[in-house]
Every structure is written in structure tokens, then in C-alpha cells.
Amino acid sequence: MRATPAYALIATDLDGTLLRGDDSVSDRSRAALARAARAGARHLVVTGRPAPRVRPLLAELGCTGLAVCGQGAQVYDAGSDRLLWSQRLDRELAETALGKIEAELGQVYAAVDQDGVDGLTLIEPGYVMPHPTLPAVRVERRDDLWRAPISKVLLRHATLSDDELAAVARAAVDSLATVTMSGPGTVELQPCGVTKASGLALAAEWLGIAAAQALAFGDMPNDIPMLAWAGHGVAMADAHPELKAVADEVTMSNEDDGIAVVLERLFPER
Incomplete structure (x- = not known):
């Protein structure tokens, strides 16, 4: 047995x-x-x-x-x-959350993972992928990030550490989204809860x-x-x-x- x-x-x-x-x-x-x-x-x-x-x-x-x-x-x-x-992250809510973070920090750089089994990772100008082996599509402006349903937003800042960026993002976003830090250069917004x-x-x-x-x-x-x-x-x-x-x-x-x-x-x- x-x-x-x-x-x-x-x-x-x-x-x-x-x-x-x-x-x-x-x-x-x-x-x-x-x-x-x-x-x-x-x-x-x-x-x-x-x-x-x-x-x-x-x-x-x-x-x-x-x-x-x-x-x-x-x-x-x-x-x-x-x-x-x-579970998708509401795109209007994501834009609002980004605005609140930038009101505290100035410019941050964003990317999104689209929902679905064939969803793309889109990155705006200035965003650098933390894992260069993972495929991503660069878009011309931030508005292009929201053209299809998304599961999360990825954030980077020019000078702040991941811990510092995550701390400010949590305080700014509050209950709009869950803020996580998942690796070097990877602070993320995902659906609340x-x-x-x-x-x-x-x-x-x-x-x-x-x-x-x-x-x-x-x-x-x-x-x-x-x-x-x-x-x-x-x-x-x-x-x-x-x-x-x-x-x-x-x-x-x-x-x-x-x-x-x-x-x-x-x-x-x-």
C-alpha cells in the first residue's frame, strides 16, 4: 500500500x-x-x-x-x-490608480498584461522589462495600454527602489487595487483582493x-x-x-x- x-x-x-x-x-x-x-x-x-x-x-x-x-x-x-x-483589473480604475501614484512620485513607467490565454504584454515608452527573455510589445503612448482587457499593471520608477515604490503605491492606491512586489524591478497593481x-x-x-x-x-x-x-x-x-x-x-x-x-x-x- x-x-x-x-x-x-x-x-x-x-x-x-x-x-x-x-x-x-x-x-x-x-x-x-x-x-x-x-x-x-x-x-x-x-x-x-x-x-x-x-x-x-x-x-x-x-x-x-x-x-x-x-x-x-x-x-x-x-x-x-x-x-x-x-479576474480582470478595471482599466479606468487602473488609470486612476496610476494617476494617484504619479501625483505622489512624478512620472512612473507602466506596462500591462492583457487578459486571456493569448494576451500580450504591452509596455509604454521608458518601461524596461525586468525579464528580457519574456516577450513584450512596445506601444507609442500610455493610452494604448488600455485597448483590451487587462489582468494587471506593472510599474517602474527611474530612481526609487522596489520597496520604496511599492510603499508609496500602496498608500496612494489604497483600496483601488492590490499592490505587490514580485521580483527585482517588478511592482504590480492587480484586482483588489x-x-x-x-x-x-x-x-x-x-x-x-x-x-x-x-x-x-x-x-x-x-x-x-x-x-x-x-x-x-x-x-x-x-x-x-x-x-x-x-x-x-x-x-x-x-x-x-x-x-x-x-x-x-x-x-x-x-
């Missing part, structure tokens, strides 16, 4: 967590996830990347189930290549898995709700201090196979 796995659900962030700096997944991490799968655990990618930007990676990993994308605004079914659920935890909770409910049965890995403040929701939360070695403060444990870095270190301990070969 197969033993009940230590955790039934493994939720992993991508950038800075499962992925190495070159966007690859190590052989050791792949083997550890396969070991957990043999024990009966499900692996869910939970990422800030929108569904179109994560589709090739899911295919490479052989993932045919659910993934939580867009900071929790999308639940994507890789097997059928469709969104099972999505939407987090990685809300998206993961919905996906877990569809799978019939309780929060107490979930093991979550992350590295940035946007992962705080997810780690708090899961039965056991793990921060990477070089994670943001705010995430380490709420994690149940800290593992090795993404470059040193931190996820594999934990999974090999929790899912020993029998």
Missing part, C-alpha cells in the same frame, strides 16, 4: 524559486518533483507571470494540470489550454485539497499570502526579508536547488 504523502499539494513560485537565473529548471529539481508525484503529491506552479508567458515552461515541465498565473488573477488549465477562471493565496485556494478547492495539505515555496513579498495560506511555507535562502519573517523554514537558494532539498527530505525514496 502506498503511504500517504507528507503533503498532497506542492505550490512553487517560478522566478527566484523553481527557476534558475537562466530560466531553467535543474535536473535535481525535476527529479525531486517527480519523486513527490510518485508519492501522490500534485505540483502547481503559482506565478506572477500571465498564462501566455508561462505556457511554454509548463509544456517543458510536462505539466498538464492547473497553474495559478497573473499573481492569482488566473487559474489556467494547461491540458486544455484555457482559463478556468480569471486578488493574491497568489486567493488563486491557489481556488485551484486547491477544485482539486479537493485543503490548505493544511499544501507545501508552498517562494522568494518575494507577493508570496507572503501563499505561504501564510499553506500548511507549510518555505522561503528561499536569498528571499526578501519580509517573506523569510513569515516562512516556516528557509531552504537553499534557487541556484542551489532549494526546492529539491526540502522535497528530498519530505518525500524519501522507499
Whole structure:
């Protein structure tokens, strides 16, 4: 008889967590996830990347189930290549939120992720993509960002750090949107109340898995709700201090196979 796995659900962030700096997944991490799968655990990618930007990676990993994308605004079914659920950010509200932020800071540079499985990432003049390998379409003016439904807005500032920009944005935006910081050069506005935890909770409910049965890995403040929701939360070695403060444990870095270190301990070969 197969033993009940230590955790039934493994939720992993991508950038800075499962992925190495070159966007690859190590052989050791792949083997550890396969070991957990043999024990009966499900692996869910939970990422800030929108569904179109994560589709090739899911295919490479052989993932045919659910993934939580867009900071929790999308639940994507890789097997059928469709969104099972999505929540859009109202475009007029997004414009208002941007105006409030710029009233405090002066000019910021913006990009948007369009909603849908084929949505584009649009960037206005002056915005620099934090992940140059991810495709984006440059538009001529900010008004062009709002030409189709969006799931989130990405922000950058010429001189402020991510922490400083996020703090000012939260104060300025208040309840208009959720402000998250998901990686170097990545401060985002998403629908109010939407987090990685809300998206993961919905996906877990569809799978019939309780929060107490979930093991979550992350590295940035946007992962705080997810780690708090899961039965056991793990921060990477070089994670943001705010995430380490709420994690149940800290593992090795993404470059040193931190996820594999934990999974090999929790899912020993029998």
C-alpha cells in the first residue's frame, strides 16, 4: 500500500524559486518533483507571470494540470489550454490608480498584461522589462495600454527602489487595487483582493485539497499570502526579508536547488 504523502499539494513560485537565473529548471529539481508525484503529491506552479508567458515552461515541465498565473488573477488549465477562471483589473480604475501614484512620485513607467490565454504584454515608452527573455510589445503612448482587457499593471520608477515604490503605491492606491512586489524591478497593481493565496485556494478547492495539505515555496513579498495560506511555507535562502519573517523554514537558494532539498527530505525514496 502506498503511504500517504507528507503533503498532497506542492505550490512553487517560478522566478527566484523553481527557476534558475537562466530560466531553467535543474535536473535535481525535476527529479525531486517527480519523486513527490510518485508519492501522490500534485505540483502547481503559482506565478506572477500571465498564462501566455508561462505556457511554454509548463509544456517543458510536462505539466498538464492547473497553474495559478497573473499573481492569482488566473487559474489556467494547461491540458486544455484555457482559463478556468480569471479576474480582470478595471482599466479606468487602473488609470486612476496610476494617476494617484504619479501625483505622489512624478512620472512612473507602466506596462500591462492583457487578459486571456493569448494576451500580450504591452509596455509604454521608458518601461524596461525586468525579464528580457519574456516577450513584450512596445506601444507609442500610455493610452494604448488600455485597448483590451487587462489582468494587471506593472510599474517602474527611474530612481526609487522596489520597496520604496511599492510603499508609496500602496498608500496612494489604497483600496483601488492590490499592490505587490514580485521580483527585482517588478511592482504590480492587480484586482483588489486578488493574491497568489486567493488563486491557489481556488485551484486547491477544485482539486479537493485543503490548505493544511499544501507545501508552498517562494522568494518575494507577493508570496507572503501563499505561504501564510499553506500548511507549510518555505522561503528561499536569498528571499526578501519580509517573506523569510513569515516562512516556516528557509531552504537553499534557487541556484542551489532549494526546492529539491526540502522535497528530498519530505518525500524519501522507499
